[in-house]
Amino acid sequence: xxxxxxxxxxxxxxxxxxxxxxxxxxxxxxxxxxxxxxxxxxxxxxxxxxxxxxxxxxxxxxxxxxxxxxxxxxxxxxxxxxxxxxxxxxx
Amino acid sequence: xxxxxxxxxxxxxxxxxxxxxxxxxxxxxxxxxxxxxxxxxxxxxxxxxxxxxxxxxxxxxxxxxxxxxxxxxxxxxxxxxxxxxxxxxxxxxxxxxxxxxxxxxxxxxxxxxxxxxxxxxxxxxxxxxxxxxxxxxxxxxxxxxxxxxxxxxxxx
Numbered sequence: 001x002x003x004x005x006x007x008x009x010x011x012x013x014x015x016x017x018x019x020x021x022x023x024x025x026x027x028x029x030x031x032x033x034x035x036x037x038x039x040x041x042x043x044x045x046x047x048x049x050x051x052x053x054x055x056x057x058x059x060x061x062x063x064x065x066x067x068x069x070x071x072x073x074x075x076x077x078x079x080x081x082x083x084x085x086x087x088x089x090x091x
Numbered sequence: 092x093x094x095x096x097x098x099x100x101x102x103x104x105x106x107x108x109x110x111x112x113x114x115x116x117x118x119x120x121x122x123x124x125x126x127x128x129x130x131x132x133x134x135x136x137x138x139x140x141x142x143x144x145x146x147x148x149x150x151x152x153x154x155x156x157x158x159x160x161x162x163x164x165x166x167x168x169x170x171x172x173x174x175x176x177x178x179x180x181x182x183x184x185x186x187x188x189x190x191x192x193x194x195x196x197x198x199x200x201x202x203x204x205x206x207x208x209x210x211x212x213x214x215x216x217x218x219x220x221x222x223x224x225x226x227x228x229x230x231x232x233x234x235x236x237x238x239x240x241x242x243x244x245x246x247x
Contacts, residue, residue: 015142015214016225060228064212067147083144083212087228090141090172090213091125091184091204 006079011044014085017061020050030078037063038072040082060087093168094152096143098175101185110169111189117166121196123186123204129179131226134219141174141183144212148172151211158206159199165190168199172213202239209236 008027018024034043041063045055055061063070064083076082103124111117127139156168169187177183186203190196207213215226 012144014144014212015216062212064144064147067144067150069210083147085144085212086214086225088209088212089215089226089228090143090211091208091232 009040009076009078010081012081012083014083016086017054017084020054022050030076035076036072037065037070037074037076037082040076041072041084044084055084061085062087093156093170094149095171096145096148096152096174097171098173100173100182101171103182103185106169106171106185107187110167110187114166114189116191117189118191119189119193119196121188121190121193121200123184123200124182125184125204127177127179127181127183131217134217134221136179136217136219138218139177140216140218141172141177142214142216143172143174148212152207155203155206155210159188159203162202163190163195163199165195165199168203170203170207172207172211174213205232205235205239208232 007029009030010025010027012025013021013023031043034040041055041061045052062085065074065076065080067081103122107120107122111120127136129136152170152172156170159165159168166189168189169185171185173181173183184204184207186200186207188196188200188203190199209232217224217226
């Protein structure tokens, strides 16, 4: 048996994005060619609705891969945990 | 344990005593305490909810403390950030820094809170008489954090 977690990407949505999407996390099978943070963001935005609105180019969205802040060209691989969230407002 | 994210309140005096306990090289303790205001952007804030990203928040705070320790000659540093439901006047965050002399403690304390506000995954949601709203990030916080950046090349 193959380990399902090793094949999937775990997506985590926080704060305003969690509320807008109506979901806190999900597991997806990464589609072919979706191997960077920028590609993943565009792929999620193509879902339309709140996804398109919140992830539109120009909207301030922070993305972390395995708990480290990522850049648009950061690689995304099966088994990773990728979190999307608005600019932070703690303190 | 230099970094904690918790729902419970904290006792500032006890935390700062513990931070400097047993180290007689400490001659200065600087602390910043952030609290909940009752008014923000002209709306009365009844309660506030703090959300974090378990795992990453602690990691980000620890990285900020490590950066302060490598940049200034401080003895130790502590960050406690609360999450969950808070009300006006409640304590949100404590940053404590110990050093031999005050200058390093003041600078490192201010650096830690400035970086926390722009880099640690924490989000405030305010509940006001007009409904709930997520607090927007402030450009002034980015400016405050940018003051600490070390130029990587000579200014033109």
